[in-house]
Amino acid sequence: MLQPRRLQYVHIALLTPVATLFVAFWLIPAFNLILLPLSRLGVAEGLARYAQVVGNARYLEALFNTFALSLGVTLCTIVLSACVGFYLSRFCSARHRGWLLAVLTLPLSFPGVIIGFYIILLGGRQGVIADLSELSGGERITFAYGFMGLFLGYIYFSLPRAIASFAAASDALDKALEEAAITLGASRWQVLFDVIIPGLRETAIASAAIVFATAMGAFGTAFTLSAKLEVLPITIYNEFTNYANFATAAILSLLLGAITWLVLLVARRMTDAKGALL
Amino acid sequence: MLQPRRLQYVHIALLTPVATLFVAFWLIPAFNLILLPLSRLGVAEGLARYAQVVGNARYLEALFNTFALSLGVTLCTIVLSACVGFYLSRFCSARHRGWLLAVLTLPLSFPGVIIGFYIILLGGRQGVIADLSELSGGERITFAYGFMGLFLGYIYFSLPRAIASFAAASDALDKALEEAAITLGASRWQVLFDVIIPGLRETAIASAAIVFATAMGAFGTAFTLSAKLEVLPITIYNEFTNYANFATAAILSLLLGAITWLVLLVARRMTDAKGALL
């Protein structure tokens, strides 16, 4: 291994971007955001605004919506992608699997806003489902603009990477552990619960954290779909753009960022992952 | 290893979500998007629209902007994050490094739209940089609304995961290879170019593909910042929402999706990564 002692130049060459990044991308923004309400409104009113925002029912509802939605998406994504990832790892030949992964990761190629439109085309007022449900004699069913639309849209862009992670983690499982369990008389379900699921635990936590964070901050999809259900990124956007309410937007951003960051932090503590997934 | 022969139930239990996913999330959307111009406008006019859109100078410029921006962001992100990731892996104690990673991945906790606002607060018309440049006797410098603003915003949310990937890849490098090179008389720079960089090649390709795809589809940041530089996701949004031009929006979406997907596909072929990173 390269020894620090003898790599001083490399060390210094590397330290410069690290330090620059840290200051530019973290220290300045963080302080800027925290202090913005105070600098815009004065200290007293700034602090008051902090209290106001945190106590505001509409904001809290938006926060709750965002949180509940993200949680639901996370749970659903993890279960689905664990099944699919494991399946790809075990029952697909390398050839098939390359293509399947290429196909399954297609949603990664589309911006969230396109996904939002797609949900509208499917479940909007003039959507396919509405037409079909009317044809079959019922009401025009629309689901694009509320919880359901957001839920589907978020899952759509969360699945691909989670699937890829689970496929890789399934590949990396020590097959001898499964064989040991089988030779000891374990049924396939016992192998699944005693060996495979514990083996995928770290991947599940790491993927869940990423999916959660992405869902908490999703904007494009939410922007097109959140007509009936307000989520926090949209609230922040409105405060900033429509009402030029910079102080409130900053406080809400901090709130959203803090919650997400905390989840990432807890997940990182729960895994030994050295930054591979988180 | 679990044998397919004896895991029929598990196989079937897993196959159902795979098949459902494939149909619901890929087959239907893909056909829907491709056929939408034809179904909305009729076959003849639909096909004509395809030709029109692909030949339209404004759309092509937006596509070119998006592509150039994404490419620049990708190159810059890979160079920075390779340095930082390698630094974290080699010169940070495990304790420091956990914190540094937690801090560096903070941007993951913020939606793109917040990042957009942050860039405005920094480089907008009433931004910190403008104030400072005026105070120091110059013009009010603004960079938030054009290429520079988008570039910084995109880098901000691309860096964290790329850094984490490079840190993990640097950990996984076989230290004995570096030691072999050193004992053979290689200088630190020779070790860097002959052993370490080739060893990080796969990670670089995979990370670059992901960063590129994310930048191509970025909406929240673009939405707040692309006043002076039109990028394709915003064009699509405008066609869809402001002009209700569904057919054009679908064709542009296909174009954007196809380019991004192609890049992901090529990257996947260039690496042996079995879905771990892509």
Next chain:
Amino acid sequence: MNPDATSISIRNVAKTYDDGTAALKATDIDIKAGEIVALLGPSGCGKTTLLRSIAGLETPDVGSEILFGNENVVDVPSEKRHIGMVFQHYALFPTMNVAANVAYGLKVRGVAAADRNARVDELLEKVRLTAFANKRVQELSGGQRQRVALARAIAPRPRVLLLDEPLTALDAKLKESLRDELAELLRQFGITAIHVTHDQQEAMAIADRLAVMNRGVIEQVADARTLYEKPATAFVAEFLGHINALDCDTLKRIGVESAADSLYMRPEHVRVDVQDRGELTGQVTRIIYQGDRQRALIAIDGAQLIKADVTAAETIRVDQRVGLSFPRERLFALSDKK
């Protein structure tokens, strides 16, 4: 003998991969109840494929029969074959402690907790790990882990114990001591055991009989002495210990007539005379001191190189001229030539 132990008959077991390569050609072998048999050979000889077919972890070609007693288990899934298996890299469950690992086979079979604990205690005592019952497996050394793996495999009283290179991952000296302990324990358990290894010392120390495999074929099955003294093929002769192949020219010079192209003799049977008397003379090119003896490499004048063992006490130097004799009763021919 253990009442759970079963005899095993392998009939026509073969394994051809999808790409047409034959990992194992049609193989027969009979193992008595309670017998310990080693499958010995270099990497890729098919020994692991055979073991895994017996374990049910590999599906052999159609027509293969694997009899446990009178029951053909070839279509019985692995988890119902009632076997125990020990893996090269231990394969202990990382999320369970030592006792839970040993108990696992009993738990999945629904053995009551009290009986389970009693059995775990009994086995941990046998493998001298009682004090480690509540340790995490990650805290154990390699040798300790493999003893836990053995206890775990034995706990559900399997009909046969399958050992897949159980000592390969260990240090030379540790390997030696665990080898003796394993041999002792297997005899105590009285269980039918099949032991895969590439190490002939290990196989000789542990097994009652050895099946020497090469390129997907069992070349000879016999006890260690028969294999060593009456090897059926050059491969077997070479794989267990060392041999000198005396070529036509050398044979002619010592006045031996033979139909075979060459005859063989083991180094310890070549007689070396430091006073330069013997059937042939040669020059010592290298001496390797091995503690209880010295291995000398001797170039016969104008001809081949001979390996010969002399006692540790003998004074012999490199470049010294010595005499060599080849006791006729120690010369042997082989049917097959490599």
Next chain:
Amino acid sequence: MNPDATSISIRNVAKTYDDGTAALKATDIDIKAGEIVALLGPSGCGKTTLLRSIAGLETPDVGSEILFGNENVVDVPSEKRHIGMVFQHYALFPTMNVAANVAYGLKVRGVAAADRNARVDELLEKVRLTAFANKRVQELSGGQRQRVALARAIAPRPRVLLLDEPLTALDAKLKESLRDELAELLRQFGITAIHVTHDQQEAMAIADRLAVMNRGVIEQVADARTLYEKPATAFVAEFLGHINALDCDTLKRIGVESAADSLYMRPEHVRVDVQDRGELTGQVTRIIYQGDRQRALIAIDGAQLIKADVTAAETIRVDQRVGLSFPRERLFALSDKK
């Protein structure tokens, strides 16, 4: 002897980790130019730490001196020490072919392409891999890879060759043949070499002298015969071959008086008489046939277990009663007790 070879003096070299554990206690050893020395010991004994300190890959404690000839290299970075190193898992550059791997050390030193190619050809021929020059290293077997690694390490004519468990990753039989080839090649090269291993057979076959290490300390440095016949400590005696420790009780019964608690004898020196005559009698509990001999475990009546070697030809059975004699000249005492 190779003119590039250097003598090496290790003076007071120690390595204490940040948490205070001493991987290596203050160590001295002198190695002559062209000599092959093995560092032999179990895992964690400090042998690899010492080797890596010599290589410059580990920074020893302040006050350590490592002399290459007269030059103290302790502060010289590894890449300027002009050494060659062979690693346990080969560490070949995966992005380069065989020839490029061997050429690498010459390339980084700026040797002209023509000279480089000539040297690569010469070394590939030495290690019998000329035909593999343009192969990818992934296509090679373990034994071939290690030969490439050896050629690569030797190519730049290093002052000393350091081998870190070079044969440990190989199969038993392959290990044996590569061991002999390595011993032969090292002597041809005439290079000073330090060879780390946990395998006493390997050390005896390759090295001129062996340094036996235990818990961060060199317990004895000597040639194989001295170590085997006059071990300084019980650890050395036990690590090279086997020993019987005769306890007070046994010694009293054979009428030997000793100031030490126990005296030692190697199994091949214990005389076994199948006619039940001898100084003591006992019962055979186990026989391990080893080809050129049989190792018998014999329980002396009412006392300890003795290991004894008998010839392969001797007819001896488990449960048989035998006589044991202990030739006085083969009994030895040790200063240190384990």
